[in-house]
Amino acid sequence: MQLIRILSQGIRYSRTWPTKPELNAIFPENKVIFLTRKGVHFLPVLSVITALVQFKLLGAEHLGQIIAMMLFLAALPLQGFYWLGIRADNSLPPALINWGNEIREQIIKHGQLQSQPGSLKSYFDLAKLLQQAYQQLDNTVMRRWF
Known part of the structure; x- marks a missing residue:
């Protein structure tokens, strides 16, 4: 439950933080928010494409590794929201x-x-x-x- 609270706090923080260019030099939030938002849009698709290519090249005997790689790529935006949630409470x-x-x-x-x-x-x-x-x-x- 603590993890869900931190992730939801990170999502609220990313929506509240003003992403203005003049804040880039002072705060790292703009970069983390930008990369996390892009990750939410592109990484799930990239993880499926990567899994399909790996399955085609390596076959079913590497299915465990393929699924692990797919889950890792799809979960990367959660790390950004987690960081933002921790940062929001600092x-x-x-x-x-x-x-x-x-x-x-x-x-x-x-x-x-x-x-x-x-x-x-x-x-x-x-x-x-x-x-x-x-x-x-x-x-x-x-x-x-x-």
Whole structure:
């Protein structure tokens, strides 16, 4: 049950995190989210094609290895969601907490705070704040921090 909770947290985190190019230099989330999304689309198909080719070339005597390779390729996106789920629950370092508070102050300054101000505790909280900032603030205001 813990694994399912972490995977679902990773999926929610990947949907919440704003995938903006200026965040690439600071956070690895953009790369992990991009590769995980591509893996979800292409790896199941690739695993079936690989299994068919291996079965054609090696025959039925290697069926166990073929199935293991197929399951490995199909399950690779789960590793990305697992990493994202663990990352979403990690607590923020003090520098990122201060940076998030500056962003929250800018949202309040522009009078566009939709949600109640809360404390930034985890990367998931930062993702929600960044998403809100990108939706409500001007791009020139957001680029000030990058």
